[in-house]
Each structure stands twice: as C-alpha cells, then as structure tokens.
Amino acid sequence: MDHTAQEQVVPASAAVVPVGAPAGGLSPAEIDALAAAGDYAAISKPHLSPILGRYYERNWSHGEGHTLYDSAGRGFLDFACGIATTSLGHHHPAVTAAIKDQADKLLHICNALGYLEPVGRLAAMLADACPDPLDTVFFGNSGSEAVEAALKLARRVTGRPGIIAFRGAFHGRTFGAASITSSSINYRLGYEPLLPSVYLTPFPNVYRYFGDDEESATAGAMGALQTLLAHEIPASSVAAIIIEPIQGEGGFSPAPAGFLRELRALCDTHGILLIADEIQSGMGRTGKMWAFEHADIVPDVICVAKALANGLPIGAIVTRRELQERWGVGAHGTTFGGNPVSCAAGVAVMRTIEEQGLVANAAARGDQLQKGLRALMAQDDRIGDVRGRGLMVGVELVKDRATRDPDTATSEALIGACADQGLLVLNCGTHHNVIRFLPPIDATAEEIATGLELFAAGLNAVPRTKA
Numbered sequence: 477m478d479h480t481a482q483e484q485v486v487p488a489s490a491a492v493v494p495v496g497a498p499a500g501g502l503s504p505a506e507i508d509a510l511a512a513a514g515d516y517a518a519i520s521k522p523h524l525s526p527i528l529g530r531y532y533e534r535n536w537s538h539g540e541g542h543t544l545y546d547s548a549g550r551g552f553l554d555f556a557c558g559i560a561t562t563s564l565g566h567h568h569p570a571v572t573a574a575i576k577d578q579a580d581k582l583l584h585i586c587n588a589l590g591y592l593e594p595v596g597r598l599a600a601m602l603a604d605a606c607p608d609p610l611d612t613v614f615f616g617n618s619g620s621e622a623v624e625a626a627l628k629l630a631r632r633v634t635g636r637p638g639i640i641a642f643r644g645a646f647h648g649r650t651f652g653a654a655s656i657t658s659s660s661i662n663y664r665l666g667y668e669p670l671l672p673s674v675y676l677t678p679f680p681n682v683y684r685y686f687g688d689d690e691e692s693a694t695a696g697a698m699g700a701l702q703t704l705l706a707h708e709i710p711a712s713s714v715a716a717i718i719i720e721p722i723q724g725e726g727g728f729s730p731a732p733a734g735f736l737r738e739l740r741a742l743c744d745t746h747g748i749l750l751i752a753d754e755i756q757s758g759m760g761r762t763g764k765m766w767a768f769e770h771a772d773i774v775p776d777v778i779c780v781a782k783a784l785a786n787g788l789p790i791g792a793i794v795t796r797r798e799l800q801e802r803w804g805v806g807a808h809g810t811t812f813g814g815n816p817v818s819c820a821a822g823v824a825v826m827r828t829i830e831e832q833g834l835v836a837n838a839a840a841r842g843d844q845l846q847k848g849l850r851a852l853m854a855q856d857d858r859i860g861d862v863r864g865r866g867l868m869v870g871v872e873l874v875k876d877r878a879t880r881d882p883d884t885a886t887s888e889a890l891i892g893a894c895a896d897q898g899l900l901v902l903n904c905g906t907h908h909n910v911i912r913f914l915p916p917i918d919a920t921a922e923e924i925a926t927g928l929e930l931f932a933a934g935l936n937a938v939p940r941t942k943a
C-alpha cells in the first residue's frame with residue numbers, strides 16, 4: 477500500500493516516544509542526483525518530520541488545469557484538489573497572473589502598518605459574497621487560524637465561556653481548534669488539558685446515528701443538545717455553537733436543513749453566536765457559495781480558508797461589523813495574515829467564480845457525479861451510501877449494508893487503486909471508510925464522466941473482502 481491516511485490513528489505510546497534520528501544526511505550532490513531522478517521522497521525523508529501522514533508515497537512535479545503530474549511525467553485527474561483547496565485547478569491563468577503581478581509589486585508589509593489594495597478589495601468581494609448583514613472581514617493564514625479568531629471573538633464579545641461543537645467535527649490543529657475537533661482521537665490524544673468550557677454534542681448524521689431520515693436525525697441531535705443545555709452548561713453561559721454545515725473530515729455528512737434552522741432559532745433565543753465553519757464546504761463547492769445557504773440561514777460568523785486563494789495560505793472570518801467593533805482594536809492580530817499575494821490570488825478566484833458561473837457549475841456537475849456514483853452503488857454492495865451537495869460528495873464503504881459496519885480496508889485500498897488508474901480521490905471519516913470526491917468546481921461534464929469511469933475501474937481492481 478503506497479498511501480497513509482492523514483488521520484491515521486497511532487497507539488498512545490507513539491505519541492510520547494521520541495522519533496529516532498534520521499538515517500543520515502545527504503550531500504548537496506546526492507540531493508541534486510535524487511532531484512534529477514525525480515525521487516523527492518528520498519530527499520525529503522531524512523530531515524522532514526515524520527509527523528505528517530501521507531495519502532500517497534508519490535513524487536509530484538507540477539500541475540496543469542485539472543491534471544497533477546508525477547515526477548515521471550504521468551498525469552492524474554485531480555479530484556482531491558489539495559483537500560478542497562485548488563478548486564480552480566492548477567496553474568490557473570488568472571490566479572497565476574495575479575500572483576506574479578503582486579509579487580512584482582510587494583510581498584509583505586503586515587496589515588498592521590496600513591492599507592493595501594488587494595487586501596481591501598478581497599475583503600469587499602468576500603463581504604459582497606456573504607449574505608447581509610455579514611460585511612466585515614478579518615484575515616489570517618489558514619483554516620485553523622480562522623477558527624481561533626472565531627472562538628476568541630465569541631468569548632470576548634459575549635463575555636461567556638462556553639463553546640459547543642459537534643462530535644465528529646474537524647476544525648483544525650491549533651489548541652483551540654483541536655479542542656473542538658473530534659473526527660479522530662489522534663487529534664486530541666496526549667494534548668489534554670484542552671480548552672476548558674468546550675462541550676461536544678452529537679452531529680445529526682443521518683446515515684450513521686439517527687436512522688435514514690433527516691427528521692429523526694434532526695430530532696435526535698436537537699434532543700441531545702437540549703439535554704446538554706439542561707444538565708451540563710446553561711444556554712446563558714454559551715458564547716458560540718460551531719458547526720460544519722457539511723461535516724468534512726468526519727465523513728462528508730450534510731447537516732439536514734431543518735437541523736440548521738432549529739440551531740439558528742436556538743442561538744437567537746439564547747444570544748448564542750452561530751459559527752459556520754465553511755473552510756472545506758465554502759467558496760461555491762456545494763453548489764451554493766456557502767453550504768449554510770442550502771438551509772436558508774445566516775450564521776453570525778463564517779470561517780473561510782482553503783479554496784479562497786486557490787492554494788496560497790489564507791484564512792478569514794466574516795461577521796457583521798458590530799461584532800468586530802465590540803471585539804476591540806488589538807484584541808487579536810497577525811503578522812502574515814491577509815498578505816497581499818494571497819489576497820491578490822483571492823481576488824482572481826472570486827472574479828473567476830463570478831464571471832464563469834462556477835457555483836452553478838458545481839451544482840450541475842455535482843448532480844452528474846452523484847447520479848453516476850448512485851448507479852455504481854446499485855451494482856456494488858460495498859457502497860453503503862452516496863451523499864453530499866454539489867462537488868463535495870462522499871461514498872461510504874461498508875462491510876455489510878445491513879449492519880453498516882465500516883469497511884476501512886476497502887477504502888484504503890481503493891484510493892491507491894484509483895491513483896493506479898489515474899484518478900486522485902481521498903478518504904475521510906472516523907473510520908477512514910468514506911471516499912471523498914472534491915473535483916475542481918470548474919470541472920467539465922467530460923471530466924466528471926472520466927472520473928466516474930476511473931473510479932469504477934479502481935473499485936473493480938480492489939478484491940472483495942467477503943464472499
């Protein structure tokens with residue numbers, strides 16, 4: 477097997493045992509020779525931290541459009557998009573031009589020193605892309621930083637300590653974000669004490685926990701939340717509830733629209749801020765600009781990152797102005813956050829999405845993808861569920877459709893088999909048994925059809941684990 481899931485669970489002992497010293501250094505001449513041979517793994521392994529799990533043991537060279545090339549020159553149809561980040565594909569002409577242009581002008585000043593055109597312009601475009609009254613943007617460098625900013629704002633502005641998050645969520649790796657993350661125990665193991673006054677409650681996972689219909693999932697999860705508020709933390713002490721409208725790393729589970737509406741109402745009743753983590757699901761991916769729009773709600777805070785600059789580091793929160801005024805000057809800050817090169821790329825991304833109607837394209841191509849995957853599900857009982865919205869689609873693999881026992885082994889083998897066929901897809905879920913499709917949002921109908929063919933071939937290449 478040539479890949480390792482990002483969320484790979486390690487035994488408790490591994491978290492505290494020091495990692496051994498690298499086998500030995502390479503001379504500059506040896507590095508040159510390995511680079512010429514395209515063996516970037518051999519260059520990387522002696523000195524790069526082994527902490528990062530890798531999906532593939534492959535060497536990547538460059539990207540063009542929707543194809544990622546390895547160092548031997550083989551092209552792969554990229555339906556992973558750097559985990560929902562290069563949503564416009566690779567070497568996008570408008571994004572690349574914007575980056576080059578800004579790099580020629582100015583790389584950095586730190587936004588605390590004054591004002592820069594691409595930063596202000598991107599803030600205006602983001603505000604315009606968000607529903608009223610969300611009109612004020614704070615930029616950071618990553619998804620985790622956006623989440624940290626949202627949590628700090630919520631506590632400072634409400635004067636309350638409590639944060640409620642959903643079981644199975646992934647919000648990032650920094651301490652605050654890790655404290656509200658539970659998609660894998662490996663993200664929490666050995667890091668306690670985490671942030672205090674954090675409470676986890678069940679996510680309305682229609683397929684896994686609450687039966688097959690959205691109404692019972694909504695009732696079950698709302699009931700659990702009400703119980704939490706009745707027994708563990710009063711609503712009057714809760715600063716914020718944070719939710720991914722579609723759980724990402726946790727298994728590509730959309731929250732039912734009815735649940736999001738009830739959550740909004742509960743937050744309104746008790747003066748709780750509703751934070752939507754749109755880091756994976758935002759920027760048009762789900763066939764709406766923001767996934768919460770499928771439920772016709774407006775959160776108080778939106779967290780954005782990943783696809784915002786098509787691969788350059790950036791993160792942002794968007795709120796109504798009054799909240800950030802009450803947050804207070806100097807209450808938060810950053811050196812690199814909202815750097816002009818990332819912001820210039822972000823401006824090009826926002827323009828391209830708008831000008832090419834890519835939100836509608838994601839909806840149409842997503843329907844095509846889900847239809848094709850459902851047809852495969854009708855022929856292959858290893859697929860227990862196909863779900864998602866737009867071009868954020870999950871395929872859950874099970875050992876048995878009746879018991880829904882997660883089939884981790886098939887999923888792990890399948891992402892390798894798909895890569896062998898020339899298709900990059902990733903997996904997710906607490907048991908790593910959900911294949912996630914994250915094609916570029918400007919994918920064509922032909923590319924989706926090719927992706928489906930390659931996926932079917934990958935599935936056929938994986939031996940069945942039962943009779």
Ligand SMILES: Cc1ncc(COP(=O)(O)O)c(C=O)c1O
Pocket residue numbers: 559618619620621623646647648649720724725753754755756757781782
């Ligand atoms: C929903 C969600 N929130 C937060 C994050 C953290 O983002 P980053 O890795 O940029 O810190 C991720 C990353 O996968 C994510 O999917």
